[in-house]
Amino acid sequence: MWARFARDRAASVGLAIIILFTVAAAAAHWIAPYDPTEQFFDGLTLEGAPLPPSSRFWFGSDTNGRDQFSRLLYGAQTSLLIGVLANGLAVAVGTLLGVTAGFLRGLTGAAIMRLTDLMMAFPPLLLAIALAAILKPGIGIVIVVIALVNWVQIARVIYAETTGLVNREYIEAARAMGAGPWRILWRHLLPHLVPTVIVYATLGIATTVLLEAMLSFLGRGVQPPTPAWGMMIFESQSYFLNAPWLVFVPGAAILILALAFNLVGDGLRDALDPTQRGRT
Amino acid sequence: MIGYLAGRLSASFLILVGVTIVTFGLTFLIPADPVAMIAGRTSTPQVREQIRVQLGLDQPLPVQYIAYVTRLAQGDLGRSYARKSDVGPLIASRLPPTLLLMLGAIIAELMIGIPAGLYAASRRGKTADKAAMIASFVSISTPQFVLGLSLIYVFAYLLPWAPLGGYGTFSHLVLPALTLGLAGGGWYSRMMRSSMIEVLQQDYIRTARAKGMPEWRVLLRHGMRNAILPIVAMIGLDVGIFMSGVVVVENVFGWPGIGQLMWQAIQSLDIPIIMGVTLVAAVFIVLGNLLADMIAPLIDPRIRLR
Numbered sequence: 034m035w036a037r038f039a040r041d042r043a044a045s046v047g048l049a050i051i052i053l054f055t056v057a058a059a060a061a062h063w064i065a066p067y068d069p070t071e072q073f074f075d076g077l078t079l080e081g082a083p084l085p086p087s088s089r090f091w092f093g094s095d096t097n098g099r100d101q102f103s104r105l106l107y108g109a110q111t112s113l114l115i116g117v118l119a120n121g122l123a124v125a126v127g128t129l130l131g132v133t134a135g136f137l138r139g140l141t142g143a144a145i146m147r148l149t150d151l152m153m154a155f156p157p158l159l160l161a162i163a164l165a166a167i168l169k170p171g172i173g174i175v176i177v178v179i180a181l182v183n184w185v186q187i188a189r190v191i192y193a194e195t196t197g198l199v200n201r202e203y204i205e206a207a208r209a210m211g212a213g214p215w216r217i218l219w220r221h222l223l224p225h226l227v228p229t230v231i232v233y234a235t236l237g238i239a240t241t242v243l244l245e246a247m248l249s250f251l252g253r254g255v256q257p258p259t260p261a262w263g264m265m266i267f268e269s270q271s272y273f274l275n276a277p278w279l280v281f282v283p284g285a286a287i288l289i290l291a292l293a294f295n296l297v298g299d300g301l302r303d304a305l306d307p308t309q310r311g312r313t
Numbered sequence: 314m315i316g317y318l319a320g321r322l323s324a325s326f327l328i329l330v331g332v333t334i335v336t337f338g339l340t341f342l343i344p345a346d347p348v349a350m351i352a353g354r355t356s357t358p359q360v361r362e363q364i365r366v367q368l369g370l371d372q373p374l375p376v377q378y379i380a381y382v383t384r385l386a387q388g389d390l391g392r393s394y395a396r397k398s399d400v401g402p403l404i405a406s407r408l409p410p411t412l413l414l415m416l417g418a419i420i421a422e423l424m425i426g427i428p429a430g431l432y433a434a435s436r437r438g439k440t441a442d443k444a445a446m447i448a449s450f451v452s453i454s455t456p457q458f459v460l461g462l463s464l465i466y467v468f469a470y471l472l473p474w475a476p477l478g479g480y481g482t483f484s485h486l487v488l489p490a491l492t493l494g495l496a497g498g499g500w501y502s503r504m505m506r507s508s509m510i511e512v513l514q515q516d517y518i519r520t521a522r523a524k525g526m527p528e529w530r531v532l533l534r535h536g537m538r539n540a541i542l543p544i545v546a547m548i549g550l551d552v553g554i555f556m557s558g559v560v561v562v563e564n565v566f567g568w569p570g571i572g573q574l575m576w577q578a579i580q581s582l583d584i585p586i587i588m589g590v591t592l593v594a595a596v597f598i599v600l601g602n603l604l605a606d607m608i609a610p611l612i613d614p615r616i617r618l619r
Binding site for chain 2: 154
């Protein structure tokens with residue numbers, strides 16, 4: 034499986050990017066040339082305009098005279114932390130509910146699936162905004178809000194997989210041999226679901242990174258002074274025709290990180306399921 | 314067929330009921346007390362009690378819910394805190410620009426996705442196919458506000474081909490529609506490609522080729538016409554996806570639709586508008602899904618028999 038993954042050049046590049054961003058985020062404290070919240074006196078022109086990239090400020094300075102490169106590094110912490118935790122929570126809840134619905138079926142299963150139908154009726158961003166507007170914004174709330182809107186898709190996929198599996202003959206054979214429901218669930222169902230969970234967990238991080246960026250661009254994500262890429266763009270939006278690097282640098286960071294997770298997720302899907310190779 | 318339609322209709326209705334229960338429930342999470350907001354800080358307990366009775370907040374929950382749904386059915390979505398006007402008419406007046414933008418985005422995504430998917434399928438496994446599929450991932454991974462601002466910078470600022478933003482003429486529509494539709498174009502190119510690859514393996518394609526038909530004709534007449542049907546069936550679902558995107562895109566381009574209304578409401582924490590737009594968006598999504606369910610049997614007769 035790893036050999037198949039490694040042969041996929043796009044996915045390998047994606048994985049390298051993820052590792053690079055993770056290391057940069059983890060080591061931000063040591064790599065970053067400056068404190069991300071420090072406002073430099075020489076970080077603005079005499080007219081108060083931000084500075085373009087230079088040897089002092091590698092990616093320029095922002096409208097408050099702060100170092101854009103340092104903010105970018107610390108922003109990677111925010112993006113990755115929320116991406117991994119919020120999506121991990123969504124995958125855990127989605128998998129649990131999906132398996133439960135597919136395994137038990139009956140009234141419980143129907144109730145869970147109708148709940149997913151209902152959740153699908155809300156646009157994810159609007160529901161997240163409504164929740165974030167009602168609750169107090171903060172990193173914990175952002176994680177919970179994103180998980181709350183993102184568990185639905187994985188629950189539906191896992192439900193479909195589980196219902197397909199429970200009717201297979203080997204499950205029936207296990208049951209005939211006297212295996213109880215817990216044993217069937219743990220030994221015979223969950224192992225088959227692992228590849229799907231891994232693929233959707235990876236693709237889901239891309240979605241989460243984008244959703245977090247949108248929330249933070251709308252001012253409903255993590256709150257200042259914690260740097261977040263979406264917020265960096267939000268803060269400089271009115272100034273960007275004069276200082277385009279303030280949008281392009283964090284924008285490229287969001288794009289590259291989301292793309293990397295999408296490429297790796299797609300590569301994993303191909304590697305874990307060779308019959309699907311090159312189909313979707 | 315009638316049974317199928319009745320089933321879809323009743324399912325949609327139940328989801329709409331569920332949607333109103335959720336939005337009703339969300340209003341109880343709002344930390345601000347509506348009575349205190351109306352009465353003011355210096356009000357006496359008697360005045361507050363009077364207002365509570367006037368608002369019906371002393372009634373049991375099911376009664377309050379029925380009253381809430383009755384108000385919704387009459388188009389009463391509450392009053393905006395910041396704008397001092399009714400939310401219903403406010404949203405209604407902002408709907409036409411948003412619908413126009415969505416129409417533009419649907420045209421944009423189909424014009425990008427279908428040719429790209431066709432081309433990739435016809436070059437399956439070759440470099441052009443791989444490049445098209447990576448491009449589709451790039452389009453899916455691009456945050457819409459970054460794309461919108463970049464398009465403004467290049468096509469409205471560096472090259473004066475389009476206005477910086479605003480509303481009114483066709484040239485105002487091009488960049489926002491492209492921004493909203495590009496990610497969908499990426500999805501459609503992937504779906505079109507896999508649908509086309511499936512169709513190209515059918516016997517009638519081999520027959521057409523065996524007749525000596527030119528390859529472009531095989532692809533367009535016999536291939537595309539069949540491969541495009543499952544794609545068309547999904548357009549109704551786009552409405553839901555666009556409902557999130559318009560908030561960002563309309564803000565970036567100064568497009569006066571419900572997305573911009575929502576953005577302004579988010580900045581001032583105008584919860585009645587936020588809830589109202591969320592509710593209207595949910596209704597649109599349910600209708601869009603219903604539309605997709607209605608189109609599906611027209612396209613694939615096998616569904617009618619189920």
